[in-house]
Amino acid sequence: MTLDFNWLADPFYQLWLLRGLGTTVLMGLYGIVLMLVIGIAGALCLHFRIPVLDTVVTVLVELFRNTPPLVQLFFLYFMLSEIGLTLTDPVTGRSVPLFSGFTCVVLSLGLYNGAIAVEIIRSGLLAVPPQTVEGARSLGYTRLQTFRHVELPIGLRLSMPAMTNNVVSLIKTSSQAALVAVADIMYGATQIMLETFRNLEVMLLIWVIYIVIASLAVMAMRWIGQAFRIPGYGTQVS
Amino acid sequence: MNSELNAFLLGMVGVPLVLMGLIVAVYGGETGGILAVIASRTPMLLSGTNDFSSYSGGFAANIIISFWAMLLSLVFGCLLGIGMIAQNRPLRLFSSFVMNVLRNSPWLVVLYAMLYLLPFELRLFGATIYLSPLVKAVFGLALPVTANIAEVFRGGVEAIASGQWESARALGYRRLQILRHVVLPQALPLMTPNLMTTYAMLFIGTSLVVVTGTTDVLSVARTVIASDGEHVATGIYIYVLFLFFVFCFPIAILTRWLERYVRG
Numbered sequence: 001m002t003l004d005f006n007w008l009a010d011p012f013y014q015l016w017l018l019r020g021l022g023t024t025v026l027m028g029l030y031g032i033v034l035m036l037v038i039g040i041a042g043a044l045c046l047h048f049r050i051p052v053l054d055t056v057v058t059v060l061v062e063l064f065r066n067t068p069p070l071v072q073l074f075f076l077y078f079m080l081s082e083i084g085l086t087l088t089d090p091v092t093g094r095s096v097p098l099f100s101g102f103t104c105v106v107l108s109l110g111l112y113n114g115a116i117a118v119e120i121i122r123s124g125l126l127a128v129p130p131q132t133v134e135g136a137r138s139l140g141y142t143r144l145q146t147f148r149h150v151e152l153p154i155g156l157r158l159s160m161p162a163m164t165n166n167v168v169s170l171i172k173t174s175s176q177a178a179l180v181a182v183a184d185i186m187y188g189a190t191q192i193m194l195e196t197f198r199n200l201e202v203m204l205l206i207w208v209i210y211i212v213i214a215s216l217a218v219m220a221m222r223w224i225g226q227a228f229r230i231p232g233y234g235t236q237v238s
Numbered sequence: 239m240n241s242e243l244n245a246f247l248l249g250m251v252g253v254p255l256v257l258m259g260l261i262v263a264v265y266g267g268e269t270g271g272i273l274a275v276i277a278s279r280t281p282m283l284l285s286g287t288n289d290f291s292s293y294s295g296g297f298a299a300n301i302i303i304s305f306w307a308m309l310l311s312l313v314f315g316c317l318l319g320i321g322m323i324a325q326n327r328p329l330r331l332f333s334s335f336v337m338n339v340l341r342n343s344p345w346l347v348v349l350y351a352m353l354y355l356l357p358f359e360l361r362l363f364g365a366t367i368y369l370s371p372l373v374k375a376v377f378g379l380a381l382p383v384t385a386n387i388a389e390v391f392r393g394g395v396e397a398i399a400s401g402q403w404e405s406a407r408a409l410g411y412r413r414l415q416i417l418r419h420v421v422l423p424q425a426l427p428l429m430t431p432n433l434m435t436t437y438a439m440l441f442i443g444t445s446l447v448v449v450t451g452t453t454d455v456l457s458v459a460r461t462v463i464a465s466d467g468e469h470v471a472t473g474i475y476i477y478v479l480f481l482f483f484v485f486c487f488p489i490a491i492l493t494r495w496l497e498r499y500v501r502g
Binding site for chain 1: 256264348350351442448
């Protein structure tokens with residue numbers, strides 16, 4: 001079995017791969033932001049035991065954590081087109097769906113990994129020493145101020161290792177976008193495979209690219225954890 | 239058991255309510271018709287046949303694939319885990335490298351790569367073995383999970399106090415013997431919750447085998463949608479979500495309970 005990477009010299013294929021790479025990275029970044037927003041909002045609801053919201057958040061977290069992200073993606077994709085949210089394109093006059101495939105993928109990534117992030121941040125908040133919280137309370141901080149200035153900063157730092165895993169999982173999950181025809185790197189790869197029949201070589205290249213992206217993300221997270229570490233406190237990052 | 243029981247009841251009641259609410263919200267007045275379609279297609283989605291005559295497709299296929307993949311990755315994962323705690327430095331570094339590569343690679347890509355990497359047929363001792371898409375899917379899923387299991391294995395073994403190793407060493411056991419007779423029996427209970435989490439993750443991952451052409455629940459769902467019209471797509475996917483939830487959620491709750499039981 002010989003591996004033939006001649007197709008890589010074709011500038012057209014390089015362009016596909018680079019564009020796809022850009023889409024994948026963009027999707028990952030948006031997904032991470034949405035994931036953090038959902039995670040913090042959900043953890044806040046659970047932490048303060050807001051009467052109805054905390055039950056709703058618990059149920060939704062269980063739903064999203066225990067079902068496949070792929071099915072969630074398909075479901076979002078079809079539901080959003082079924083309820084027919086469309087815009088009229090002012091240029092062509094045709095009606096286009098309000099939520100493109102890209103938006104659906106970002107939403108589904110944000111929801112799936114956000115549900116995991118809720119649990120991660122919540123356990124980070126639980127690990128904040130009660131003395132610190134009591135100290136802040138006795139200094140006259142309100143509960144919300146304590147959360148904003150004391151619990152959340154420390155809790156987020158404590159949840160860094162688990163969050164790194166979650167970010168990597170988000171990047172890995174984003175490869176599913178190709179299945180709803182979003183032109184990410186996986187989609188570019190399937191197109192190249194259809195044209196060149198170099199299935200194995202293309203997939204090996206994509207495999208390496210994903211590993212590099214994921215490793216870069218791990219390094220970035222480690223750097224962030226290092227930069228925000230409170231000296232002499234919390235888990236030592238090796 | 240009490241807090242887990244509450245969480246279980248809440249999830250088992252709340253999630254179906256949410257899903258039902260979604261169906262009603264999307265379909266409005268047609269909800270009855272959609273539910274009838276889902277009910278009539280249930281045998282198809284569960285077993286791949288119209289009358290439960292065989293269990294080789296649909297949701298049953300997902301369960302079978304997850305079972306075999308778990309078995310394979312348990313074997314490979316333990317081997318890789320032993321490699322990661324070996325005293326031989328090159329072997330240890332190599333095992334850690336393999337583990338990191340497998341852990342950082344997307345399941346979908348590994349699945350595709352296995353689809354093309356594994357031959358269509360295999361000649362072994364004169365016998366020809368045909369590798370069906372199902373077998374390839376099992377291998378493709380087992381690889382990334384191997385990394386998770388190796389990590390669980392290493393974590394479990396390292397949680398055992400080093401005094402255990404030293405005293406067994408003093409009694410004249412060899413390293414593998416210590417692992418087998420002293421450390422693993424103590425580490426296994428600690429590892430069990432994590433192994434169950436890994437299995438739940440693997441089961442969720444089996445939804446990806448739709449790309450290999452196996453008749454799993456998602457490809458059956460796609461066939462149903464193709465024959466009954468795009469209109470039912472949302473309902474069918476909500477139902478598939480429900481199926482996965484019903485299988486995975488009890489495992490998650492049991493894991494939580496076991497974790498508390500083991501730690502406490």
